[in-house]
Amino acid sequence: MTSAKSQQLIFTNDIAQAIDSWAAKTLPSRIFIIADSNTARLCLPIISKNSLAVSSAEQIVIPAGEEHKTLDTLASIWDSLCTRGATRSAAVINLGGGVVTDMGGFAAATFKRGIRFINIPTTLLAAVDAAVGGKTGIDFNGLKNEIGAFCNAEAVIISTRFFSTLPQSEFLSGYAEMLKHSLLSGNDAYARLTEKSPAEFSEQELLELLKESVLVKKRIVEEDPTEKGLRKALNLGHTPGHAFESWALANGKPVPHGYAVAWGLVVDLVLSHLKLGFSSDSLRNVTSLVENTYGRLLFDCKDYPQLIDYMRHDKKNAGDGTIAFTLLRKPGDVDVSCTATPEEISTALDIFRDLLHI
Numbered sequence: 285m286t287s288a289k290s291q292q293l294i295f296t297n298d299i300a301q302a303i304d305s306w307a308a309k310t311l312p313s314r315i316f317i318i319a320d321s322n323t324a325r326l327c328l329p330i331i332s333k334n335s336l337a338v339s340s341a342e343q344i345v346i347p348a349g350e351e352h353k354t355l356d357t358l359a360s361i362w363d364s365l366c367t368r369g370a371t372r373s374a375a376v377i378n379l380g381g382g383v384v385t386d387m388g389g390f391a392a393a394t395f396k397r398g399i400r401f402i403n404i405p406t407t408l409l410a411a412v413d414a415a416v417g418g419k420t421g422i423d424f425n426g427l428k429n430e431i432g433a434f435c436n437a438e439a440v441i442i443s444t445r446f447f448s449t450l451p452q453s454e455f456l457s458g459y460a461e462m463l464k465h466s467l468l469s470g471n472d473a474y475a476r477l478t479e480k481s482p483a484e485f486s487e488q489e490l491l492e493l494l495k496e497s498v499l500v501k502k503r504i505v506e507e508d509p510t511e512k513g514l515r516k517a518l519n520l521g522h523t524p525g526h527a528f529e530s531w532a533l534a535n536g537k538p539v540p541h542g543y544a545v546a547w548g549l550v551v552d553l554v555l556s557h558l559k560l561g562f563s564s565d566s567l568r569n570v571t572s573l574v575e576n577t578y579g580r581l582l583f584d585c586k587d588y589p590q591l592i593d594y595m596r597h598d599k600k601n602a603g604d605g606t607i608a609f610t611l612l613r614k615p616g617d618v619d620v621s622c623t624a625t626p627e628e629i630s631t632a633l634d635i636f637r638d639l640l641h642i
């Protein structure tokens with residue numbers, strides 16, 4: 285299911301006003317708000333006191349966490365919509381992180397063959413990534429995002445008002461995606477993003493940076509909505525990042541997804557330097573930001589075969605045994621069709637460990 289309609293992105297810290305004007309324009313017969321147990325407690329009060337649409341909306345609260353991004357939770361959302369008599373003229377507001385926007389989006393996309401929905405992301409990761417771009421779905425049979433559909437939210441209302449209650453590791457996970465977008469954009473976003481440490485940006489400054497960052501993703505997704513080519517640019521950092529995440533989990537020391545992506549960005553930039561001439565100055569800048577913000581992941585050369593094996597099993601590979609990478613010639617100049625041999629990856633991991641003093 286690919287929605288042809290493009291997605292309206294609204295960047296504002298006056299969230300209630302944005303919701304009410306969307307509701308006044310689109311006149312849904314009823315509004316259902318899907319939130320998880322945390323966002324119902326921490327984020328819903330921020331918008332409900334000033335928004336007419338939200339104060340009269342009906343709530344569907346699901347348990348928080350990736351372990352609940354399942355068919356059972358999805359069925360419970362469908363069941364709530366059914367038993368409360370939602371019709372095709374109803375609309376859904378997804379208020380939460382990527383779990384809520386992915387699963388609530390899929391619930392709306394499939395209920396009665398599709399009802400309208402908007403996303404209000406409450407984590408930085410959802411704001412910069414998950415809530416935008418039309419990918420919806422659930423985990424299934426132990427596989428992430430195994431069942432889903434491409435379906436655009438009618439609007440995404442993006443605000444920095446929710447982030448003060450976010451645990452720091454959740455905030456930094458989203459920040460890694462902003463770093464990735466800044467490297468893909470090729471303008472001076474990277475310099476501005478690294479001017480201060482992440483916690484030093486005000487709500488308004490962060491909203492401006494977020495806007496630029498989300499527009500990078502929007503532009504790429506609009507050119508390639510179903511991931512046939514250019515959208516692979518968004519995989520920068522993710523082949524080694526997923527390998528670090530899986531390796532750390534298997535070795536009993538799990539790391540947040542965004543931290544693994546940040547380290548993965550450094551590996552991809554080392555490969556970019558070796559294979560495409562990405563500048564060593566830019567590589568050093570990114571490395572020191574990543575080291576100062578995310579610390580280090582401790583591993584040594586005995587771990588390389590396991591890490592490379594995880595990269596080999598990445599679902600983005602072509603299936604012919606080669607390992608696919610998205611690399612950069614320079615910020616903004618992306619090659620989405622690179623491959624690297626195990627020897628090249630081992631060399632990149634050696635340089636990565638040197639750069640991060642591991």
Ligand SMILES: NC(=O)c1ccc[n+]([C@@H]2O[C@H](COP(=O)([O-])OP(=O)(O)OC[C@H]3O[C@@H](n4cnc5c(N)ncnc54)[C@H](O)[C@@H]3O)[C@@H](O)[C@H]2O)c1
Pocket residue numbers: 320321322323326327348349350353380381382383384386406407409410413414415416417418419420428429446447448449450451454457
């Ligand atoms: N669709 C896409 O393109 C896309 C892209 C990236 C990630 N994702 C998906 O997004 C999910 C990860 O997103 P996430 O990191 O937002 O996870 P999440 O939705 O699980 O949120 C993380 C935690 O933060 C809590 N939380 C949310 N907002 C909060 C707030 N303002 N204050 C305090 N706590 C808050 C949540 O309840 C949860 O416990 C994964 O399932 C991933 O597959 C989807």
